[in-house]
Amino acid sequence: MNDADRESSGRRRSILKGIGLSTGGLVVLTLCGLVAWGVIIEPRFLLxxxxxxxxxxxxxxxxxxxxxxxxxxxxxxxxxxxxxxxxxxxxxxxxxxxxxxxxxxxxxxxxxxxxxxxxxxxxxxxxxxxxxxxxxxxxxxxxxxxxxxxxxxxxxxxxxxxxxxxxxxxxxxxxxxxxxxxxxxxxxxxxxxxxxxxxxxxxxxxxxxxxxxxxxxxxxxxxxxxxxxxxxxxxxxxxxxxxxxxxxxxxxxxxxxxxxxxxxxxxxxxxxxxxxxxxxxxxxxxxxxxxxxxxxxxxxxxxxxxxxxxAVGDVPAHGPEGDSGDDPGTPDEGDGEP
Missing domain, CATH: 3.60.21.10 (Metallo-dependent phosphatases)
Structure with missing residues (x-):
C-alpha cells in the first residue's frame, strides 16, 4: 500500500469512527431525554x-x-x-x-x-x-x-x-x-x-x-x-x-x-x-x-x-367491540402489580 492509499484508508477510518461516536452520542442523548420525560416531565407536570x-x-x-x-x-x-x-x-x-x-x-x-x-x-x-x-x-x-x-x-x-x-x-x-x-x-x-x-x-x-x-x-x-x-x-x-x-x-x-x-x-x-x-x-x-x-x-x-x-333504557357500552380503551386520549391539560 502506497502513502496515498494509507492516507485514504486513515481518512475512511476517521470518518467511520466519527459517525460511530456521533450515533452513540445521539442514542445516549435520546435515552437520557426519554428518562427525563418519563421520570420528571410527564408524571409531575402533565395532568x-x-x-x-x-x-x-x-x-x-x-x-x-x-x-x-x-x-x-x-x-x-x-x-x-x-x-x-x-x-x-x-x-x-x-x-x-x-x-x-x-x-x-x-x-x-x-x-x-x-x-x-x-x-x-x-x-x-x-x-x-x-x-x-x-x-x-x-x-x-x-x-x-x-x-x-x-x-x-x-x-x-x-x-x-x-x-x-x-x-x-x-x-x-x-x-x-x-x-x-x-x-x-x-x-x-x-x-x-x-x-x-x-x-x-x-x-x-x-x-x-x-x-x-x-x-x-x-x-x-x-x-x-x-x-x-x-x-x-x-x-x-x-x-x-x-x-x-x-x-x-x-x-x-x-x-x-x-x-x-x-x-x-x-x-x-x-x-x-x-x-x-x-x-x-x-x-x-x-x-x-x-x-x-x-x-x-x-x-x-x-x-x-x-x-x-x-340513562334511557339499557346503558350503552362505550367503545367498539374489542376496544379496551387503552388509548390515553388527548389531555385537556397540560410479578408485582400496581
Whole structure:
C-alpha cells in the first residue's frame, strides 16, 4: 500500500469512527431525554383532566348535569413518589367544584413511616373545601405489594381513622347516600372493599339498596366488576392498573401492563362491550402515582370528571367491540402489580 492509499484508508477510518461516536452520542442523548420525560416531565407536570358523560340508571332530576370527580392511586411512600401531582390534582378538583369527589384507593405505598400522615394531608383540602369526599381502599392500603404479601390491618385501620377524622368517608362494602346540593332525592355511592385483601363483597354492599335506587359503584380493582349483577352498576368506577404506566410504542401491545402481567379487565378508560353483566359499565382511572418504577410514559396522571345524565333504557357500552380503551386520549391539560 502506497502513502496515498494509507492516507485514504486513515481518512475512511476517521470518518467511520466519527459517525460511530456521533450515533452513540445521539442514542445516549435520546435515552437520557426519554428518562427525563418519563421520570420528571410527564408524571409531575402533565395532568390529564378528562371529561366524560356518564349515564346512571334512575338518576334523580336533581342530579342531572351534576359532576363527580374521580382520582386514585396516590401511592404516597414510594421512592420518588408524586406528592406534587397529587396536590395539583386536588387543587384542580376543588376548582372544578363537583358535587362529590370519589377516591378509588391506594393512598399509600410501602413502609415509609410518614406515608399515612402525608396522604391524609394531601387530600384534606377536599373536605376543607366542603366537597363531599368518599373513598375505598386498594391493595397497597393493606401493604399488599403482591397477592401473597402479609396483610397489614394496622396500616389500613390507621389510615381509615385519619381520613374519617378530616371528613373523608371510607366505605367498605356499604352504600352511602350523597345528598343533592339542589335538594331532592340522593344518589348513592356503593363502596366495595379491597379485592386483594379479601374484602370485596359487592353483593352485600348492593343488598343495602333497593334495585331501583340510583347509585355509583366505586371499587379499586376492576376485577370486581365482573361480580356485579345485571343492572347493578350502570356507572362503576375503578383504578388499580395505572393505565399500564409505561406505554411502549411500535409494539403489538402498547401497555407495559399488558406485557408484564395478565390483564384483569382493561388498562384504562371505558370498558369494552361485553365486559360485565348486562346494563353495567365500568371506567378505569389511570391514577396519579407509581408502582415499582417511578415513571410514566405516554400515560399521564389522570383526574376524571363525569357529567351525569339519566340513562334511557339499557346503558350503552362505550367503545367498539374489542376496544379496551387503552388509548390515553388527548389531555385537556397540560410479578408485582400496581
Amino acid at each position: 390529564d383532566v378528562r371529561t366524560e358523560t356518564a349515564e346512571v340508571r334512575n338518576l334523580p332530576p336533581s342530579w342531572e348535569g351534576e359532576t363527580l370527580v374521580l382520582m386514585a392511586d396516590l401511592q404516597v411512600g414510594m421512592w420518588l413518589d408524586n406528592d406534587g401531582m397529587v396536590r395539583k390534582a386536588v387543587r384542580k378538583a376543588i376548582e372544578l367544584g363537583p358535587a362529590a369527589v370519589l377516591i378509588a384507593g391506594d393512598f399509600i405505598y410501602g413502609e415509609s413511616p410518614d406515608r399515612i400522615e402525608r396522604a391524609v394531608e394531601l387530600v384534606r383540602p377536599l373536605a376543607e373545601a366542603g366537597i363531599p369526599t368518599y373513598a375505598v381502599f386498594g391493595n397497597h392500603d393493606y401493604s399488599l405489594m403482591f397477592r401473597d404479601s402479609e396483610l397489614d390491618e394496622g396500616a389500613a385501620g390507621e389510615l381509615a381513622a385519619r381520613l374519617e377524622d378530616v371528613g373523608i368517608e371510607v366505605l367498605e362494602n356499604e352504600a352511602r347516600p350523597m345528598p343533592s346540593r339542589r335538594g331532592g332525592a340522593p344518589l348513592h355511592v356503593v363502596g366495595i372493599g379491597s379485592e386483594w385483601a379479601g374484602r370485596s363483597r359487592s353483593r352485600d354492599a348492593l343488598a343495602q339498596l333497593p334495585d331501583a335506587e340510583p347509585r355509583v359503584v366505586l371499587m379499586h380493582n376492576p376485577l370486581g366488576f365482573r361480580d356485579l349483577p345485571a343492572y347493578a352498576g350502570s356507572l362503576t368506577l375503578s383504578a388499580h392498573t395505572h393505565g399500564g404506566q409505561l406505554r411502549i410504542p411500535f409494539t403489538r401491545s402498547t401497555s407495559w401492563l399488558d406485557i408484564t402481567k395478565e390483564r384483569e379487565v382493561l388498562a384504562d378508560g371505558w370498558g369494552e362491550q361485553g365486559v360485565g353483566a348486562t346494563g353495567n359499565r365500568i371506567y378505569v382511572n389511570r391514577g396519579i402515582g407509581f408502582s415499582s418504577i417511578p415513571a410514566r410514559f405516554r400515560c399521564r396522571p389522570e383526574l376524571t370528571v363525569f357529567r351525569l345524565e339519566r
